[in-house]
Structure formats: structure tokens, C-alpha cells
Amino acid sequence: MFYLKMFFQYVAQYIKVRLQYRTDLLVEFLSDLLFQGVNLVFILIVFGHTKLLSGWSQYEIIFIYGFFLVPFAIFSSFFNIWDFNDRYIVKGEMDRILTRPIHSLFQIILERIELESLLGVVTGIAVMLYSGGKLGIGLHWYDPFLFILFAIGGALVYGGIFIIMAAIGFWSDAKTSIMPMMYNIGNYGRYPVNIYNTVIRFVLTWILPFAFVGVYPASYFLGKEEWYGYAFMTPVIGILFITLSVFLWNKGVKRYRGAGN
């Protein structure tokens, strides 16, 4: 309960701050749209030169991309910890966090919240509706619920991986340059995994399970029955990874000795 109250207080504060600098907010909306547009342009140009991608059509690939945008937007809004190491460990901010009676990870997530990224949910759903319409996909009454479940599952997968990356900072001196590259790898979960060889497919399914953020859950809505098993595992993998990451984080915090002295 206390955590929920904290959450809403931080959100209210955040909205107040953001509305102070409206042009900033606008520029960020535009740059998000641009980012989403560029990936769409890539797909469109590629399909200007080919009809099928290992048996998947253009609108199917666009649909997967649309789905991917939703968990990715949730992730970007709430797990903005890619510069954790620089910001909190190197600069000693972690000391401040640890003196307070709320779980350290929760505090950092609240401090680094970026709600404007939620715009991606809207774009994602729009892209899905558009390509879904072209493909003539029908909706069952339970599909929206499954969609929410899968989207949250996917966001947890993303969040789990990035919290693990951040927690590694407690042990190693690694600077954060792995993090941006991780964003690149995250993108490969958007393409049908059957185009990759077994090693990459294995990595994207079990080690860095980004396939659960894009192609696996999306194939459920596309009616690709051979992937249903994976699709329904999305929330499981999400919970598994977030639990693992919090466990690692707690271990890391115990090791933390503070900066400077």
C-alpha cells in the first residue's frame, strides 16, 4: 500500500515537472515517433525487394513490430536504468538511495520514470490495428486480455534483462556501453526467429529472451499455431526473469560499499 502511494506521488511530481517544459516534451514525442518510423521504413524498404521473409508476409512482420512497440514502451517508461552504473554507482548516488526505507530498486525506477514513452503503446496499437485489418485478423472476446498479459510479460522480460545488466555493475567495473548495444539485440526479437540459425534462436529464446517481447506473443494473434506454446510462455518467462533480476539486485546491494571512501 505504502509503495502504491509512493508510486502515485512520484508520478504526480513527474507530470508536474514535465509540463513545465512543454517544448522538451514535444521534441521527445517527435523523436520517439521518428524512432518508430525508421524501423517501419526498414521493413517497408525490405519488402520492396522481396515478397516473403521465410514464409512471413509484410503485414505479418509489421504486425509483430506493432506488438513489440507496446511492451517496449512500457519497459522504456518504467525501467529507464541503462545508465545506472554511471549515475548511481560512480557518482555515489546509491548512498542516498540506501538511506531511505523503500526498496532501492523501486526508488531508482521511480526516480528514472519516463512516462512520455507510453506514447509507444498508442503507436503500437495503431500499427497492429492497421496491419491486422489488412490481414483480416478476427478478435475473440478474450484476445484483449491476453494482449495485456503478453504485453506486460514482454515488458517484464525486457525489464528483467536490463536490471540484471545494471546489477552486474555492483560486481564489475563495466561501464555502461554494453547497455546501448543490448538495445540493438533487443530488436532481433521482432523478426521471425525461424530465420536465424539455432544458436541465435537459442540465445533469443532462453538467454536473452527478447523473442518473447515480439515474435512469440505476436504469433498467437497471427494464428501461427506452431508458436502457441512459446506465446503462452511469455508471462512465465517475464516473471521468471524479473524475479531472477530482483534476486541478483538484492545480492548486489549487499556487496555495495559506496563510492569514494
Place this chain on the structure above:
Amino acid sequence: MGKYLEMIRIRFLMMLAYRTNYYSGILIYSINIGAYYFLWQAIYGGKQDIEGLSVLQMTTYIAVAWMARAFYFNNIDREIAQEIKEGKVAVELIRPYSYLGMKTMQGLGEGIFRLLFFSIPGMVIVSLIFRLHVAFDPSVWSWFGISIVLSFIINTQINLLTGMTTFFLFNNDGLIRAKRVVIDLFSGLLLPISFFPMWAQTVMKYLPFQGISYVPSMIFTEGFKGNEMIQAILLQLAWTVILLIPIGVLWKLAKKQMIIQGG
């Protein structure tokens, strides 16, 4: 000159200090290129060539483009923005060197580090796993070398410009992010320019971005040869000169802005 060389060296050593960084860097670059390799194999399907590039040339193009990116890519736009916001830039300005020159040299130190520790080992690993079209012609390599130095300069100039906009916009995280996305697409990192529809190609001809990734990658894969190659390099050279103008103007304006802020 000596002090600038020293800056390259210091930045290089700073990068070297973080060891886990380079093991993971090589690994992640290899996975990255691997994933693209299969994506492009799938895009080609059974086709012999698309827009004059064979599948072998295409996969090489992607591998080289990402490896070259390790060299030309740097975060000095973010660093400049940070230093302006924290007010550190005022101190930097009274020091006996050019601030922009120093930033460029730091970027170069970082680039040389990534070239030696990511690009070269990564390229070796990737070429062992995947079939790539690697030319053994020393002239191709030397033209590629010239071209990649020019891409570093163009990319750095654009970074300096984006970084300097902080003087006027105060918070330009969005702009920096947008610039990165635009460069990835328009420089030909994700897709060769020749794959774009004609109208888009015409627009891109008048932009400096293709000098960053498209030109060196095409030279390496021998998609550009002879006259076409020389022209492409001359175009790169032209942009390095042209971009000096907005940098000079913006820097002058920025210094004026500084006095107002500093009080």
C-alpha cells in the same frame, strides 16, 4: 599538436581500464552482425542479387558497416551537452586549447580503441563463422582506410553541431536521440542507399549522411570501383569542408550566449 595527441592517448587508456567492456563488446558486436547476417539471408531468399549487390556482398556490407561504426561512433554530443548543463564548459573555455578540437581528439581516442579492440577481433571472429567477401587487394584497403577516416570526421562534425545546440535549447536529449536514429537510417548503416526508392535517394544525395556509412562500406564490398569510388570520396571530402561553416557560426553564437548565462 602534442597536447592533442596526449588527449587521444588519455582517452584510449581510459577506455582500456574497463576490461569487461571489451570482452562483452566483441561478443555483442558478433551477435549483432550474426543476427543481421541471417536476416539478410532470409530477405534474399533465393535471389541472386538485389540492386546490383549479391547476397555475399550484402552480408559483407552489413558486417563492415557495423565494424566501421565502432570506429566513427562516439558520444561526444552527449558529453558536450552534459558539460554545458553542468557549467563545466566555462572552465574548459579558458584552458589553452580549442574545446571542440579537444572533444574531437577524445572521440578519436575512443574510435582507435574500439577499432583495435572491437572491430578487428570482431571482424576476425565474424569472418571465421560466416562467409564474407573480403578483398585482398591492398588498394581497396587503403581507399577504405581513407574513406573511414573521412566518415569519422563527418560524424564527429555532426556530433559537435548537435552537442552545441545545448547552448540554445538547454535540454536536447530528444534531439540527440533523433539525430542518432536519422544517421543510422540515412547513412546506409541499416540499408544500402541503393535500396531506397528513387525519390529518397535523390534527397539523400544532398545530405552529408551517406558519407558516414554507405561510402566506406560500398568501397570495402567493391560495390564502388574506379571513378565512382573516387567521386564518392571527393564527396566525403567536400562535406568535411562544408560542415566547418555551421560549426564555426554556431560556436561563435554559443560563446556570446555563454556570457549571458555566466553573468
